[in-house]
Amino acid sequence: MLNRRHLLAAPVALAAAPLARPAIAQAWPARTVRIIVPWPPAGSTDVLVRFYAERLQAMLGQTFVVENRPGAGGNIGVDAVSKSAPDGYTIGIASVGHLSINEFLYARLAYDPHALKLVGVAWELPNCAVVPAEHNPSRTLQEFIGWAKAKPDGITYGSPGVGTTPHLSGALFCARVGIQGTHVPFRGAAQAIPVMLGGQLDFALDNLTSYVPVIREGRMRALAVTSAERVPTMAEVPTMAEAGVPDFVVTSWQSFFFPPGTPDAPIQRMSAALKEISEEEAMRKRFLDAGAFMAWSTPEEAAARAARERPMWREAVQISGARVE
Template sequence: MRRVFASLVLSAFGLAAMTPPAMAQLDPTRVVRVIVGYAPGGSFDVTGRLVTDALREQLGINAIVENRPGAGGTIASDYVAKAPPDGSVLLVGGAGSHGVTPALRRNLPFDAARDFTAIGRISEFANVMVVGAGSPARTVQEFINWGRARPDGVNFGSQGAGTSIHLTGEMFRLRSGLTMTHVPYRGSAPAVLDLQAGRIQVMFDNLPNVFGQIQGGTLRALAVTSAARLPSLPEVPTMAEAGVPDFVVTSWVGIFGPARMNPRTVDQLSGVIAKAVASPEGQARLRTISASPAPASAAEFDAVWRADMDRWAEVVRDAKVEVEE
């Protein structure tokens, strides 16, 4: 009888020892820091504050945004990758920092595929293919035919070498078979000016950066890179509708934590994020940065993120893209 009792005690002790990790949730006495790899005021900063407000309102947890700008978000990513996996340090990451950068840079201080936990996607920014108002092309196919007839091909601009916009242009070069030369700029604005002036012939950009020029008639939208047409540009076809299949590219933003986070903590955070994004207040805040709400669970977001890394690694390899480390 004693042996049976001892066995039951040990079994119960073992189950008890296993229970806390399985039931782990955020510690309400800890401050949760949401790390943003860019300066205050931008879209990532607005997203981070949406998350901290949601944590305070839904869970009563003290949460703050901490800006750690530099190196295109790499400094912030490295900090979070090395943080304790208890949910007290989170990261606002995007398609650039967690999709493009790992594909391009070999000397990162972290392993993007192994050092992060995907918690939830928040929003997406659609990209659009634009030409100057003086371009003879009014469709994607007309642009391809026109570009093929030019002895030196066409120049495409981007907001900088190694950005997702740069790689989207490289992806189009591969899909279309055009001779295209990349012209990097320091930001979107100077690239748009040169596109309007005809010094470059085409570019892909986030819709908020060129929407005013499209509406004003100084740029012409040929296609959007989203899976479906956009309510703000209902007459503009998708790339698939324009004759370029397998070309869905969006710039997403989501929340990451360090690797090896407890699944229960991840589920709790994912639920908070989904509720915040679904709320009228959350959607209104995302509209202020021209972002489309795109909530996704931890598992869904993890699949999107890893597929993005694979896709951009393929583009970098096939297009032979290199950037200075």
């Protein structure tokens, strides 16, 4: 039997219930937050994450520590986050590769990409079709396609490794335009660029960030970018659609994420902070100067994008013939 005191207290408790969620959201973060980057220090992902960590720390009043956990195409770091305590104090950064590609590329994945709690798309890195200026006469993408088709043994194209978005983008591009292309993997753009400048590599469809310096020096020629719009800092370079290859928007995007089982409050608080940061003109300029488009999306939009792009990347993996055991 409920006594009179319980009955009187019940409405008060019920009235207070809706206030609980905002209180929890405001409580995060109450201590240091760790951001695991699944790539080595000084790479584009590491640099851009540190831009965010700096602003998150200032905005939310707690330390955000960046920890690099590279290996196995970034899978080691992503797996480490997925197995961390779902308390809101370990965050990861995952690429489209981790979220939409690797389940088709790897024979086994230690983490479930469908179970990760995405916060939202943070930035996009367009790929750029580049050729060595000294060794290739092409000044437009269509000229390059004609030049490549005339080569009896086809062309070679480089990438920072098997199964990376530059590798799969290159394979998909060759298949779409009818070029015979042979993939040559490197450890990264820093190793591929000298080989291309030396004339031993014909082409790359790699992250623009890595090639901006040699493009601006005139040693590489940029023929097209794979983003939906032109890159403001390189406005003279057309998009793939403008260069005559439609339906070829292929970007390497990244999303912050929490481990499976993380409650909604820190995810929403982090999402709101990222939205505010993405609207800062100074931050947008920092990203553009680094060759990236700053972005923002809701957690739901990020998850929908990962799902929407999986069929395209599955096709690219099949075309490339890539498989990692």
